[in-house]
Amino acid sequence: MADPDNFPHDYYQKGDLIIGTVTSMFGGIFEETSFTANPKGKTVLDLLAKPKVYQHVLSMVFAVKEINENLKILPNVSLGFHIYDSYLSERMTYQNTLKLLSTQERIIPNFKCDKQKNLIAVVGGLDSEISFHMATILRSYKIPQIAYCVLAPATDVKTQFPSFYRMVPNEEHQYRGIVHLLLHFQWTWVGLITADDENGEKFLQTLMSLLSQNGICPARTKKTQAISRVMDMTTTFESLQLQAASLMSSNINVYVVNASYQTTTCLIWMIYVLSLFEGIRNVTVGKVWILTAQWDFSVMTLQKALEIQPFDGALSFASHSSEVLGFTQSLRRLQPNSPKGDGFLQAFWEKAFDCLFSDSDEGKEEIVLCTGQEKLESLPGTLFEMSIMSQSYSIYNAVYAIAHSLKKMCAFRSKLNAISDHHRRYQLKLQSWQLHPFLRSISFNNSVGDSIFFNKNGELTTGFDVINWVTFPNQTFLRVKVGRMDPQALPGKEFTMNGKAITWHSMFNQVTPLALCNDNCHPGYSRKTKEGQPFCCYDCVKCADGKISDHKDMDDCINCSEDHFPNKYQNQCLPKQINFLSFSETLGILLVSLAISFSLLTALVLGIFIKNKDTPIAKANNRSLTYSLLISLLLCFLCSLLFIGQPKVLTCYLRQTTFGVIFSVAVSCILAKTITVVLAFMATKPGSRMRKWVGKKLANSIVLFSSLIQACICAVWLSTTPPFPNVDMCSVAKEIVLECNEGSLSMFYCVLGYLGFLATINFTVAFLARKLPDSFNEAKFITFSMLVFCSVWLCFVPSYLSAKGKYVVAVEIFSVLASSAGLLVFIFFPKCYIIILRPQLNNKDQLIKRK
Structure with a gap:
């Protein structure tokens, strides 16, 4: 083992039961053992001393003092403690753990004597590596060990170390908290920094899996060097400079740091190296550091002049903590001139205030003596804090957990002891392994009111606080609680964050930083x-x-x-707006006006013919056919009104069928008139047999038969797949069109096809008869009217198929009005012209006149 004289730092206080502790205030670099002589350790205390960790020692002392003064907890038992330092070394961790199991003078494992300490439990260490080194020895003796900063979900610690407890939550909750934090600020492009060791690899594997599941990309992964290499200034100074410049100058704004001792030491050194070069110093600004719960914002004595501004606005996770009443006052009462067995106090004082006590064996040319009157409040927070830190709070709770477990065990044993005189003596024979069942089931509220109890894995069932670190140029800082990861909360409310309370790095001008590979895709x-x-x-x-x-x-x-x-x-x-061709809109009003105007005009023409019914021009070519045609045209104009307005069941039934039948009547009347003209001309020839066909019977038969066929088609349509009101949401992008669905397009086109068939026959016959001698040349006028009629309906089909929404109805109405108007104008206006303006031509002589 290393020579204990080279490592004098320990703190012992007697008690009936002893709580052992291994802390990590100092560091040491050790030479390789050759086994040719007694190995000695070579310490580098000036380089690696961390004065801030001394608060961990003081929290242990404070907790033991409170318990001993509180007769309600352990009235007949006094607690003592023995505190050693690990020197951040496996060798010294093993050695000092064995010291806890031996007498104060020598290390003799498995040997008991009167001077043997009655060790009941151990608290420590600061990180998982040191804690597991301790647990390797303590598990053999089944001594309860409560670690105060060990986060390890990736390994089944409880199975490997059954005597191991943790005064911190499971790290799984911290990983989930990190992901929640990144998602809260929509940070999807982040860097990861961790140690180049087994724990760092586990950190990366666990976190990267969660990040990818939640749509977050690890933009860069950086593994830090070993501490021994970092301390080797001659070989790594240039390397650190290049690594730091690359790390800080990248386009990554957010870094998640696994804040183990090794990782943070290397990170601090990289920033320290950058601070020595003015030319590249600015690259350190503008980063958001997200740090795990091991982070305590401490520096070593060598780095007192380090600028902490790069960490302004950093966010870290920390085990939930609260301010302990009286703890700060106890710090102010420290007297370094009379340490009373505290082997840490004077060393802490010298490192923190950069002075020496008069009895110090260190030689300096210019000695600054420590007066003992220096104020702890004057130290920057990176060296020492007056408020209790999360690790110190965990140690405080660990001591109380041991005390309350002892209280339960004593109460249990008092029930088994019938003779009270032996009670105290029996308690002093307590074995540490007997504490486990009581420690596992412990549940109490500490002096602050926080609930303390372990889960089945020996972990504290609490959550993490999210801390915002606000730094100031005078090396002081402020920690602000801005969020909480509480696994005990209701689903969906485990993570809470007050983003408005966060102070970001000055580089971001209090605007939430962005952490994206590229700009967001905006809506649209x-x-x-x-x-x-x-x-x-x-x-x-x-x-x-x-x-x-x-x-x-x-x-x-x-x-x-x-x-x-x-x-x-x-x-x-x-x-979408509901739309249909209504009577109140401009297009509807225009079409209604046209329909009514043409209807009135048709009625006027009908009136003229009725008034002049006995004139030759009215009698010519079957007066009853003329009246039938005018009435059907009148109804054609009026039936167009059925297409306007909100579709109803009745109007949908009547629209196409009424239009089809009435138009069939109109076209049939024209066909009858045309055939009558042809037959009349042929009947004038001598010996013609056509005379018997000339008359009203044939004309009426043509009209009735032709119209009846259309009526049958419409009847079949209505009885099989009739039209119905429909809501069309697809044809027009911004409208919901109320329309009449035709039910069967085949039947609809049958109606139109039959009209086209009649019109084609009519046009053909009229065209062939257009040059027959006739004073009023009605066949020629019918030819023109049917040409217009056919042209309108030929144009209707493509227009109808290409139109959408209410314009489908408008196209059909326009076709009805246009074709009807063509028939009215070309057939009847010439006759009205003669009747009204040229009555002298309206006589029998003129009628029988031949060209």
């Missing part, structure tokens, strides 16, 4: 992965027509519901 755009890049790096692509994205960074655009449509910027769905 979707993400498209860049080939060969991590999934956090993407291009932004405009949403396709008809789709929207209403959040940032959507993977794909979505369709609006049927009753909504995308707005101009495709970032919101707007409700």
Whole structure:
């Protein structure tokens, strides 16, 4: 073993039961053992002393003092303690753990004597490595060990070390808290820094899996060097400078740091190296550090002049802690001139205040003597804090957990002791292994009111605080609780964060920093992965027509519901307006006006013919056919009104069928008139047999038969697949169109086809008869009218198929009005012209006149 005289730091206080502790205030670098002589350790205390850790010692002392003064906890038993330092060394950790098991003078394992300490439990150490080194020895003796800063979900610690307890939550909650924190600020492009060892590898494996599951990319992974290499200034100074410059000058704004001692030491050194070079000093600013619970913002004595400004705005996780009443006052009462067995106090004082006591064996040319009147409050927070730290709070709770477990054990044993005189003596024979069942089931509220109890894995069932570190130029800082990761909370409320309470680094001007591979895709755009890049790096692509994205960074655009449509910027769905061709809109009013105007005009023409019914021109070519044609044209104009207004069941039934039958009557009347003209001309030839066909019977038969066929088609249509009111949400992007669905397009086109068939026959016959001698040349006028009729309905089909919404109805109404008007104008206006303006031509002589 190393020579104990080279490592004098310990603190012992007698008691009936002793609590052992191994802390980590000093560091040591040791030479390789040759086994040719008694090995001696070579310490580098000036380089590696961490004065801030002395508070861990004081929290142990304070807790033991409170318990001994509180007769309600252990009235007949006094607690003592023995505190050693690990020197951050495996060798010294093993050695000092064995010292706890031996007498104060010599290390003799497994040997008991009167001077043997009655060790009941051990508290320590500061990190998992030291704690597990201790546990390797303590588990053999089944001595309870309570670690105060060990976070390890990746290994089954309780199975490997059954006597091991942790005064911290399971690290799994911290990992989840880190992910929640990144998601809260939408940080998806982050760097990871950890130690290049087994714990660092476990940290990366666990965290990277969670990050990828939640859409967060590890932009860069940095493994720090071993501490021994960091301390080797001659070989790593240039290397540290290059690594730090690369780390700090990258486009990564957020780094998650596994804040083990090795990682933070290397990180602090890198920042320290950068601070020596003005030319690259500015690259350290503008980073957000997210640090795990091991972080305590402490520096070694060598780094007192280190600028802490790069850590301004840092966020860290810490085991939940509260201020302990009276602890700060106890710190102010420290007297370094009379340490009373405290082997840490004077060394702490010298390192913290950079002075020497008069009895110190260290030689200096210019000695600054310690007066003992120096104020702890004057020290920067990086060297010492007056408020209790989370690790110190964990040690405080660990001591109380041991005391309350002893209280339960004593109460249990008092029930078994019938003779009270032997009670105290029996208690002094307590064995440490007997404490386990009481420690596992411990549950109490400490002096602050926090509930303390372990879960089945020996972990404290509490959560983590999220701390915001606010630094100041005078090397002081302020820690502000801005969030909480509470695994005991209701689902969905485990993580809380007050973003407004955070003070960011001055580089960000109090604007929440961004941590993205590229800018967010704004609403209206979707993400498209860049080939060969991590999934956090993407291009932004405009949403396709008809789709929207209403959040940032959507993977794909979505369709609006049927009753909504995308707005101009495709970032919101707007409700569609219900639309149909109504009587109140401009187009509806115009069509209604035309329909009524033509209806009145037709009625006027009918009136003219009725008034002049006995004139030759009215009698010519079957007066009853003329009246039938005018009445059917009148109804054609009026039936167009059925297409206007909100569709109802009745109007949908009547629209096409009424239009089809009435138009069939009109076209049939014209066909009868045309055939009558042809037959009349042929009947004038001598010996013609056509005379018997000339008359009203044939004309009426043509009209009735032709119209009856259309009526039958419409009847079949209505009885099989009739038209019905329909809501069309797709045809027009911004409208919900109320329409009449035709039911069967085949039947609809049969109606139109039959009209076309009649019109074609009519046009053919009229065209062939257009040059027959006739004073009023009605066949020629019918030819023109049927040409207009056919042209209108030929144009109707493509227009009808291409129109959408209410314009489908408007096209059909216009076709009805236009074709009806063509028949009215070309057939009857010439006759009205003669009747009204040229009555002299309206006589029998003129009628029988031949060209």
